Amino acid sequence: MSTPSVRLTLDEASGHYQPGQRLTGRFMVDGSKPWAVRASELSVMWYTAGQGEEDFSVHYFDRLVDEPGLPLDLRVPRRFATVLPQSPWSYDGRIVKVCWCVRLRLTLPQGNDSLTEVPFRLGSVPAVEESQGREESPESETQG
Amino acid sequence: MGWSTLNSNTNLELNREDVIPSRHSNPFATCWTRPGALPFLFAEGLTAELLIARLAANRWRGQIIGPHGCGKSTLLATIAPLLRAAKRRIDVVDGFEELSRWRRWSKRLTCRWWNSGLLVTAHRSVGLPTLMELSPDQELVRRLVSQLCERTATGLSAADVDASSARHGSNVRETFFELYDRHEQLARARVNRRRQRA
Numbered sequence: 001m002s003t004p005s006v007r008l009t010l011d012e013a014s015g016h017y018q019p020g021q022r023l024t025g026r027f028m029v030d031g032s033k034p035w036a037v038r039a040s041e042l043s044v045m046w047y048t049a050g051q052g053e054e055d056f057s058v059h060y061f062d063r064l065v066d067e068p069g070l071p072l073d074l075r076v077p078r079r080f081a082t083v084l085p086q087s088p089w090s091y092d093g094r095i096v097k098v099c100w101c102v103r104l105r106l107t108l109p110q111g112n113d114s115l116t117e118v119p120f121r122l123g124s125v126p127a128v129e130e131s132q133g134r135e136e137s138p139e140s141e142t143q144g
Numbered sequence: 145m146g147w148s149t150l151n152s153n154t155n156l157e158l159n160r161e162d163v164i165p166s167r168h169s170n171p172f173a174t175c176w177t178r179p180g181a182l183p184f185l186f187a188e189g190l191t192a193e194l195l196i197a198r199l200a201a202n203r204w205r206g207q208i209i210g211p212h213g214c215g216k217s218t219l220l221a222t223i224a225p226l227l228r229a230a231k232r233r234i235d236v237v238d239g240f241e242e243l244s245r246w247r248r249w250s251k252r253l254t255c256r257w258w259n260s261g262l263l264v265t266a267h268r269s270v271g272l273p274t275l276m277e278l279s280p281d282q283e284l285v286r287r288l289v290s291q292l293c294e295r296t297a298t299g300l301s302a303a304d305v306d307a308s309s310a311r312h313g314s315n316v317r318e319t320f321f322e323l324y325d326r327h328e329q330l331a332r333a334r335v336n337r338r339r340q341r342a
Contacts, residue, residue, distance in 0.1 A: 015164050049167035049175050051324055092165040094328045099165045119166040127163070129336055 004037070004074075005030040006116040008104050015120040019086040023120070027104050029074040037072050038107040040064045044082050045103060046122075050096035059085055074106075089123030169331065171289075171296040172324035177317075180221035185287055192223045195275055196230065202273040204234055204261025209269060210278030213317030216265035219276070227263070234261035241266045280316050285309040288316065289323070298323075299330040 010025040017023055023044060029035050041063045047056035060082035066072035080102075091098040100122045106114040167175050175181060186192070199206045210216050217238055227234050235255055240248060248270070255262040264272060289305050304326060312318040 047167070049165075049170070049173045051174060051321060054175060090165050092169075094325070094332075097165040097167070097169070099167060101166070119164045119168075121164045127165075127332075127335070129332060 003108070003112070003114045004035045004106060006104060006106065006114060008102060008116045008118050010102065010118055010120060012120075015118075016124075017084055017120055017122050019084060019089070019123060022081060022083050023102075024079065024081040025102060025118075026077045026079045027074075027116075028077040029106075031075060034071065034073040034075055035106075036066075036109050037074055038066050038109055040072065040074060040078075041105045041107075042078075042080055043103045043105075044080075044084075044100075046088060046090075046098060046100045048096055049099055050093070052096065084122055087123075089125050090121045091125050092127035094128055168296050170324055170327050171292040171298055172320045172327055176292055176295070177320045179217040182218060182288065182292070184215055184219045184222040185284060185291075190276075192226055195219075195223055196226045198275050199234075199261070199263060200230075202275070204230075204232065204263075205255075205272050206263055206275040207240070207270055207272040208263070208265045208276050208278065209267070209274055210265075211267060211314050213312075213315035213319075214278040214280050215316060216278060219278070220263075220265060230261075232261060233258065234263055237262070237264045239266070240264035240270050241268070278314075280314050282306060282309045285316060285319055298327050299334065300327055 006027065006029055008025070008027040010023065012023070027040075027042065029037070041061065043058050044060035045056060045058040048054055060080075062080060064072055064078070088098050090100055099119060101117050101119045104116045106116075108114060167173055184192075208216050208219060220236060220238055227236065235251065237243065237251065243251065252262065254260075262272065263275075264270060286302075286305060286309075289300075300323060305323065308319050308322045308326070312322065
């Protein structure tokens with residue numbers, strides 16, 4: 001079964017934002033005829049990823065629904081904007097990472113979902129670096 | 145080996161993925177390996193439907209047995225939709241032996257009284273009909289790693305995976321934890337090298 005080709009982009013190409021900064025972007029679905037999409041849900045959110053329990057929180061949410069008389073044609077680019085909060089800052093730790101992203105979920109008529117995600121960075125906490133002496137083994141680079 | 149790997153020599157520039165934290169940066173993160181995220185891989189000839197048929201044949205009472213981290217919860221998550229589709233009450237207890245003796249007795253009695261099913265997981269037999277006994281081997285770990293790395297590349301070699309699997313035996317969860325750490329080490333060392341060369 002085919003899924004729509006989604007374009008989700010942030011206006012800030014580097015993907016780096018500071019707390020309080022305005023995040024803007026747009027999304028659209030490619031195609032010569034409109035895809036049958038029941039709803040689109042755009043979230044600006046953070047989540048944790050790593051080895052332990054997971055957590056998340058949605059900062060901004062916008063839902064568009066396909067309604068009789070008001071069909072949802074996502075070939076038309078939709079813009080979104082939100083002011084980013086003061087925290088939590090993005091963090092690239094070894095055990096846990098705090099990740100920010102813009103996530104677009106399209107609900108298709110067959111009950112399937114299409115999920116597109118664009119990560120971005122909030123704040124400027126440096127990534128945890130690997131300690132000296134732990135080097136990448138040469139054989140690990142060449143395995144295929 | 146069937147999974148893709150990072151080639152650290154071809155591109156010395158820092159990628160966007162290198163500097164923006166994301167769950168996609170490590171294929172062994174909990175979000176990819178927890179029960180429900182990773183489908184249970186059945187041995188040849190066995191399916192979820194067959195397991196449910198076995199449960200039904202035993203008057204909806206059964207146990208899934210296996211050591212720590214072998215995939216019992218993952219199996220439960222995989223068959224959950226079929227259990228719901230059975231349209232009858234089935235009590236599911238993940239970790240039956242963790243209940244006190246009185247609670248176990250009470251649970252069995254309640255299920256019998258209400259004529260509901262009872263499906264449990266345990267490390268050893270708790271006296272219910274055995275539906276499946278899990279003992280994952282190295283080949284299964286390879287298949288799981290291959291599946292996880294379809295989405296996110298890793299610098300880990302087949303030898304790394306086999307060594308970790310051999311260390312942890314049937315405890316696939318621990319194997320994934322170790323592979324997670326190893327992947328982090330390699331990825332960070334690679335980024336450090338790129339930074340230095342840049």
